[in-house]
Amino acid sequence: MKAFKLENEPKITTGFKAPEHYFDDFSEKILQQLKDKKEVKVIPIYKRKKVLSLLAAAVVVIALMIPIVNNYNNTSKDLDEDTLETYLSYQSNLNQYDLIKELDTKDIDKLNKNVALEQETLEDILATNPNLENLISE
Template identity: 45%
Template structure:
């Protein structure tokens, strides 16, 4: 193999030439070409600021409503619920004992009949298999 020496071979020019004092004047020339006024920059965050605040407010409201409702339940609602649960799971209490504890106001509300259509009642009774059992109760 033939030995190759870089220093001994004739140099080949690249074909590109640089004007005189190009690198010395380069930064001054670029600074002259820059615009005098800075363009107004609007960040994406500020553009959508209202939308983000609205979404955050809705999220906070949605998460705080159940907490608010649990703190401000009336004692009457809690008492009625606990009494109903207690009575539902007590097998030794008969319906006659429950009726004897009702007051006149409670009996008046029980005697009010809801305005249900006769057709709906008839359809329910026709679909029910234990019609005789319902009549006996």
């Protein structure tokens, strides 16, 4: 391979050329353009009553929307107990053994914790119920 020397190769021109004497008075032109520009009048926000009233209205609207958005996002998709109980009571092909079969130990522990009958209440139920034998057998 032959040696490559950058200085010896023909140079390619870029095609861009600046006009003659363009940079001689360039800084003077820029300074003149800066002097000719008018200053922009700045109006502070605290002096504008309309802007403040709109800002206050926006804050009030946002404050009123927070409970609505919070309630919308927190709506539960879970079934409540009454709906579930109604559904299960109308299922004719479902019996107590099917329900017991689906329970695991966690569910049984939860049921035991939730059921808190006093001795007197239990005696009243057993004394007034004519189907005592049916309850005992279940």
